[in-house]
Amino acid sequence: MIRFTxxxxxxxAEPAGPESxxxxxxxxxxxxxxxxxxxxxxxxxxxxxxxxxxVCSCLVMTADVADCDVVTVEGLAAPDGSLHPVQxxxxxxxxxxxxxxxxxxxxxxxxxxxxVPNPSEDDIKEALAGNVCRCTGxxxxxxxxxxxxxxx
Amino acid sequence: xxxxxxxxxVSGGIGESVVRPDGVPKLTGEFSYSSDLHHxxxxxxxxxxxxxxxxxxxxxxxxxxxxxxGVHAVLTADDVPGSKTFGQERSDxxxxxxxxxxxxxxxxxxxxxxxxxxxxxxxAAILVDYEPLEPLTDPEEAERRGxxxxxxxxxxxxxxxxxxxxxxxxxxxxMIDQAMLGTESGLAIPDGRGGVDLHISTQWMHVDHxxxxxxxxxxxxxxxxxxxxxxxxxxxxxxxSVQIHLCMLALHTGRPVKIVYDRxxxxxxxxxxxxxxxxxxxxxxxxxxxxxxxxxILLDGGAYAETSSAVIANAVYFAVGPYRCPSVSIHGAAVxxxxxPAGAMRGFGANQVCVxxxxxxxxxxxxxxxxxxxxxxxxxxxxxxxxPTSGQEITGSLPTAEVIRSxxxxxxxxxxxxxxxxxxxxxxxxxxxxxxxxxVGFAVGIKNIAFSEAFDxxxxxRAVLTPAGLEIHTAAxxxxxxxxxxxxxxxxxxxxxxxxxxxxADTSQIGSAGSTSASRQTQMAGGAVFEAxxxxxxxxxxxxxxxxxxxxxxxxxxxxxxxxDALLADGPISHHVTFRHPPTERPNATGQGDVxxxxxxxxxxxxxxxxxxxxxxxVVQIDTAQDVGRALNPQAVxxxxxxxxxxxxxxxxxxxxxxxRGVVRNASxxxxxxxxxxxxxxxxxxxxxxxxxxxxxxxxxxxELPSIxxxxxxxxxxxxATGRPLTRVxxxxxxxxxx
Numbered sequence: 001m002i003r004f005t006x007x008x009x010x011x012x013a014e015p016a017g018p019e020s021x022x023x024x025x026x027x028x029x030x031x032x033x034x035x036x037x038x039x040x041x042x043x044x045x046x047x048x049x050x051x052x053x054x055v056c057s058c059l060v061m062t063a064d065v066a067d068c069d070v071v072t073v074e075g076l077a078a079p080d081g082s083l084h085p086v087q088x089x090x091x092x093x094x095x096x097x098x099x100x101x102x103x104x105x106x107x108x109x110x111x112x113x114x115x116v117p118n119p120s121e122d123d124i125k126e127a128l129a130g131n132v133c134r135c136t137g138x139x140x141x142x143x144x145x146x147x148x149x150x151x152x
Numbered sequence: 153x154x155x156x157x158x159x160x161x162v163s164g165g166i167g168e169s170v171v172r173p174d175g176v177p178k179l180t181g182e183f184s185y186s187s188d189l190h191h192x193x194x195x196x197x198x199x200x201x202x203x204x205x206x207x208x209x210x211x212x213x214x215x216x217x218x219x220x221x222g223v224h225a226v227l228t229a230d231d232v233p234g235s236k237t238f239g240q241e242r243s244d245x246x247x248x249x250x251x252x253x254x255x256x257x258x259x260x261x262x263x264x265x266x267x268x269x270x271x272x273x274x275x276a277a278i279l280v281d282y283e284p285l286e287p288l289t290d291p292e293e294a295e296r297r298g299x300x301x302x303x304x305x306x307x308x309x310x311x312x313x314x315x316x317x318x319x320x321x322x323x324x325x326x327m328i329d330q331a332m333l334g335t336e337s338g339l340a341i342p343d344g345r346g347g348v349d350l351h352i353s354t355q356w357m358h359v360d361h362x363x364x365x366x367x368x369x370x371x372x373x374x375x376x377x378x379x380x381x382x383x384x385x386x387x388x389x390x391x392x393s394v395q396i397h398l399c400m401l402a403l404h405t406g407r408p409v410k411i412v413y414d415r416x417x418x419x420x421x422x423x424x425x426x427x428x429x430x431x432x433x434x435x436x437x438x439x440x441x442x443x444x445x446x447x448x449i450l451l452d453g454g455a456y457a458e459t460s461s462a463v464i465a466n467a468v469y470f471a472v473g474p475y476r477c478p479s480v481s482i483h484g485a486a487v488x489x490x491x492x493p494a495g496a497m498r499g500f501g502a503n504q505v506c507v508x509x510x511x512x513x514x515x516x517x518x519x520x521x522x523x524x525x526x527x528x529x530x531x532x533x534x535x536x537x538x539x540p541t542s543g544q545e546i547t548g549s550l551p552t553a554e555v556i557r558s559x560x561x562x563x564x565x566x567x568x569x570x571x572x573x574x575x576x577x578x579x580x581x582x583x584x585x586x587x588x589x590x591x592v593g594f595a596v597g598i599k600n601i602a603f604s605e606a607f608d609x610x611x612x613x614r615a616v617l618t619p620a621g622l623e624i625h626t627a628a629x630x631x632x633x634x635x636x637x638x639x640x641x642x643x644x645x646x647x648x649x650x651x652x653x654x655x656x657a658d659t660s661q662i663g664s665a666g667s668t669s670a671s672r673q674t675q676m677a678g679g680a681v682f683e684a685x686x687x688x689x690x691x692x693x694x695x696x697x698x699x700x701x702x703x704x705x706x707x708x709x710x711x712x713x714x715x716x717d718a719l720l721a722d723g724p725i726s727h728h729v730t731f732r733h734p735p736t737e738r739p740n741a742t743g744q745g746d747v748x749x750x751x752x753x754x755x756x757x758x759x760x761x762x763x764x765x766x767x768x769x770x771v772v773q774i775d776t777a778q779d780v781g782r783a784l785n786p787q788a789v790x791x792x793x794x795x796x797x798x799x800x801x802x803x804x805x806x807x808x809x810x811x812x813r814g815v816v817r818n819a820s821x822x823x824x825x826x827x828x829x830x831x832x833x834x835x836x837x838x839x840x841x842x843x844x845x846x847x848x849x850x851x852x853x854x855x856e857l858p859s860i861x862x863x864x865x866x867x868x869x870x871x872x873a874t875g876r877p878l879t880r881v882x883x884x885x886x887x888x889x890x891x
Binding site for chain 1: 169171172174175176178179180181182183184185187188190267269330331332333334335381382383384385386412414415569571573574631632633634787788790791793794795796797798799820821822826827828829830832834835
């Protein structure tokens with residue numbers, strides 16, 4: 001039995017052997033926001049915050065997150081349902097197409113802007129180099145985050 | 153045909169950058185993709201695939217797998233109740249191979265078990281006795297043996313015409329993967345009456361449905377396909393993957409069954425872009441007018457037909473590009489090998505030939521001593537001209553010269569910030585700035601819109617006016633491109649009703665929308681929605697004797713004469729439309745005819761920085777001018793342009809499915825390189841708007857074009873920087889370095 005918190009809520013899980021955190025979140029806890037697209041830590045679609053740091057949840061064993069604090073994309077909007085600034089900016093700038101990469105980008109970008117409130121274009125590209133988007137060509141994502149940085 | 157183009161005054165109509173209705177759920181993680189489906193009672197499926205590119209199957213022993221705890225079914229070809237093969241154009245691909253496997257990764261058996269791990273282990277426990285056979289992997293040998301899906305010999309004009317200036321070249325393009333982020337997945341739920349409900353991500357539910365019921369041996373009404381959220385497509389979801397296996401496992405076990413491919417299986421589970429070999433000869437007069445183009449185009453279709461016969465047709469019809477030419481002879485063949493099947497990918501045959509004909513245009517310009525852009529402008533196709541291959545007159549818009557001039561006129565990028573992250577090789581600091589060579593390349597591309605060659609191409613849609621607003625019912629697939637937004641905008645501008653909801657119907661509720669491919673849904677689903685919405689509006693106005701409709705009701709002379717509640721007291725107004733584009737013809741024996749419904753063009757200019765010693769390339773900027781008919785949603789237009797350019801860049805310098813005697817060696821995102829954020833340059837885009845006659849409000853499908861000429865533009869820029877011929881894409885570091 002593994003105890004940890006997800007989006008501030010204490011949770012328990014009984015992972016089967018080397019089960020990934022991604023599988024536990026999705027198939028056992030019903031949190032479908034993090035996506036599996038490569039299972040190798042290459043695409044970032046499964047990004048969550050683990051004790052405040054972005055990780056590929058496909059590469060983390062659930063057995064290793066005992067007593068840890070996990071934040072998924074479902075935990076970023078405010079309790080009243082209003083969007084996180086990154087979510088609102090990506091919506092406004094057309095940064096969502098198929099949306100499969102979007103939860104990973106939202107989590108990684110929220111973490112970036114937490115640390116670096118006004119990142120340069122090169123900072124944004126470097127920080128999000130581990131998140132693959134096949135639809136947008138990244139342009140609208142860059143415009144979203146640049147605009148957010150300018151507001152900061 | 154659409155003749156009414158009056159635009160109702162309404163918020164959220166055409167021309168606005170309206171945000172997507174599915175944007176918030178996708179941003180919060182609530183949007184349900186086909187891989188997010190869950191049923192409390194469900195089993196997990198897994199597929200056993202061939203490790204050989206070609207082998208005889210001597211025997212299959214499922215007993216050990218079936219005996220495992222938690223395994224509920226192990227199915228092989230013997231269990232297929234109906235047609236043991238499927239295929240969109242030709243039913244030639246086994247649901248499960250029985251006598252012979254014909255490509256690496258071909259499905260042999262499928263398992264349903266309590267959890268995915270047990271299913272995977274059970275699949276691995278199936279004993280297949282293979283006798284490996286020599287695979288056919290050389291496409292030229294395949295053509296010699298007559299192993300072809302389609303051969304075309306197209307000739308237009310006087311074969312005897314000759315030009316004084318001649319350039320020849322041989323070009324190759326590699327096998328490319330769509331790499332949509334959502335892998336193949338779905339959930340099949342038996343209905344308890346012998347039928348099944350399949351929740352699936354696909355580009356065309358109704359063509360899947362036809363193949364599924366044939367293989368299940370069921371009446372069409374016993375199988376219903378429900379659209380599930382789609383994580384990208386780009387052609388990969390135009391053919392069958394998990395569909396038949398899922399339905400068979402669900403019907404066999406009487407339990408819901410879910411399958412989600414992992415990335416490695418996804419590489420085996422869908423078609424790829426055809427690898428191409430292309431031989432070209434261009435002849436021009438001294439003034440720079442094209443006189444004759446000859447080409448031989450060989451596309452490797454892999455083991456099964458899929459859509460190869462349509463892809464080779466596109467390659468042949470667009471073999472000359474968007475240029476006038478009085479004399480053309482093209483030989484094209486899509487061949488059958490033991491490679492993984494090839495089929496649809498964004499651009500559909502137009503990309504490969506663009507790599508070749510644009511390299512030829514640059515060679516021709518050099519031979520003529522003429523500016524390469526001037527040569528393209530001199531030969532640019534436009535309305536009233538004829539497509540040089542098919543001889544079809546261009547009756548719609550086609551602003552080739554304008555896209556060339558507009559892209560060429562954009563300012564070149566300033567020199568860089570000096571940030572080492574902008575060097576080829578990045579912060580590895582593999583080369584000093586002074587050793588970096590900059591190059592600029594230019595290319596133009598053309599493609600048809602919607603289906604061709606007399607295909608009965610139609611889209612159904614229903615518009616329903618209720619007191620709450622307008623509902624649009626469609627089976628068209630929203631793959632991420634934003635069709636859902638554009639259909640709302642079209643319906644608003646057609647009716648004046650602001651509240652529009654797009655309802656994605658299942659196959660029992662509405663007929664086919666055709667495929668979300670061939671850049672067709674803005675014009676086809678959009679056209680159907682426009683007509684249905686106009687009919688509903690007209691009926692509302694007729695009933696109440698009004699002159700304008702809005703969410704408040706029917707208006708006459710500036711005041712509301714009937715609210716929607718009053719107007720619809722006896723029930724909603726509903727209108728169903730089956731929309732067809734202008735008919736197209738089959739080609740004659742020499743490839744002539746009005747085979748296409750419309751065309752779009754684009755031009756791209758790429759700027760690259762190259763480290764000539766290590767062969768590293770950084771694309772600095774890609775500028776474009778894009779023919780769109782009319783931009784219904786400018787933000788979505790830009791999204792398609794930038795996304796298509798990223799894929800064109802990938803094909804130019806990064807992406808290739810590597811084959812070794814028929815075996816895929818890089819079926820993962822670790823080894824199949826996709827453009828990441830730092831790989832993607834700035835894009836400056838000019839939107840060119842000339843209304844297309846049959847598009848709603850003059851809109852034109854265009855979303856394949858950004859991925860077509862961006863590839864040769866990048867390659868031309870690297871040639872400019874290095875002086876190397878670079879006749880193969882993707883361009884590899886060793887090609888750039890000349891090793």
